[in-house]
Amino acid sequence: MENKLIELIKSSIKAKRNSYSPYSKFKVGAAILTKHGKIFAGANIECASYSLTICAERVAAVKAISSGELKFKYIAIATNKKQVAFPCGACLQFLTEFSSNLKVILVKSEKEYKIFDLKDLLPQNFVL
Numbered sequence: 001m002e003n004k005l006i007e008l009i010k011s012s013i014k015a016k017r018n019s020y021s022p023y024s025k026f027k028v029g030a031a032i033l034t035k036h037g038k039i040f041a042g043a044n045i046e047c048a049s050y051s052l053t054i055c056a057e058r059v060a061a062v063k064a065i066s067s068g069e070l071k072f073k074y075i076a077i078a079t080n081k082k083q084v085a086f087p088c089g090a091c092l093q094f095l096t097e098f099s100s101n102l103k104v105i106l107v108k109s110e111k112e113y114k115i116f117d118l119k120d121l122l123p124q125n126f127v128l
């Protein structure tokens with residue numbers, strides 16, 4: 001695997017350290033590789049009012065978008081659980097907005113991961 005993807009996977013693992021998840025204890029880190037080769041990482045942020053919780057995927061995406069990076073190539077997602085976790089439906093829809101051809105890397109460890117096509121995870125997205 002090319003070095004940039006290894007760096008991306010490491011970034012997702014590192015990002016979960018900054019997870020704010022006192023309620024679920026479910027730490028998630030996500031890192032996005034943009035079309036221009038930049039990496040933006042984020043972690044999930046919970047709130048006492050549970051529905052205001054923001055997933056790591058959208059935190060990473062918002063950091064990229066607000067920095068002017070609107071096209072993504074890969075997103076790597078790591079958790080503190082033994083099994084990998086797929087992005088939730090809200091994140092799949094949000095990510096589709098910016099890159100329908102996105103590849104989703106579910107990270108178990110630096111050497112153990114699975115790659116999916118966003119289109120396979122959300123075959124029918126909402127479109128206006």
Ligand SMILES: [Zn+2]
Nearest residue numbers: 055087088091
């Ligand atoms: Zn989500």
